[in-house]
Amino acid sequence: QVQLVESGGGSVQAGGSLRLSCAASGYTSDYYCMGWFRQAPGKEREGVATIYSDGGPTYYADSVKGRFTISQDNANNTLYLDMNNLKPEDTAMYYCAAGCDGGQTAAIKYWGRGTQVTVSS
Numbered sequence: 001q002v003q004l005v006e007s008g009g010g011s012v013q014a015g016g017s018l019r020l021s022c023a024a025s026g027y028t029s030d031y032y033c034m035g036w037f038r039q040a041p042g043k044e045r046e047g048v049a050t051i052y053s054d055g056g057p058t059y060y061a062d063s064v065k066g067r068f069t070i071s072q073d074n075a076n077n078t079l080y081l082d083m084n085n086l087k088p089e090d091t092a093m094y095y096c097a098a099g100c101d102g103g104q105t106a107a108i109k110y111w112g113r114g115t116q117v118t119v120s121s
Helices: none
Strands: 002-007 010-013 018-026 033-039 046-052 068-073 078-083 092-098 115-120
Touching: 002 092, 018 033, 018 092, 018 115, 033 068, 033 078, 046 068, 046 078
Parallel strands: 010 115
Antiparallel strands: 002 018, 018 078, 033 046, 033 092, 068 078, 092 115
């Protein structure tokens, strides 16, 4: 019912910036929470940032606070993640998600296929 397609990933040097985009389609109005999760090699998928369209609080992982900003453009059904001052430890596959509950991975109803972010020293 919901389709999510990420874009904007790539390779950057430490300290650089990237903007990830997620184009959503389908009956997305049923999901008030959307966000970004990531998974590095050998690690479990973790919440990065989520946002509630009904005015609820945003969530950011402690490791990205002050560096990443999540936002949404409801008119274009697009979710964004602006990533600044990137660090090598940010290297991961980043997934757009719908139906979230804060940063809890288990709560997600729909996942995008992911976009790779690689940060080199």
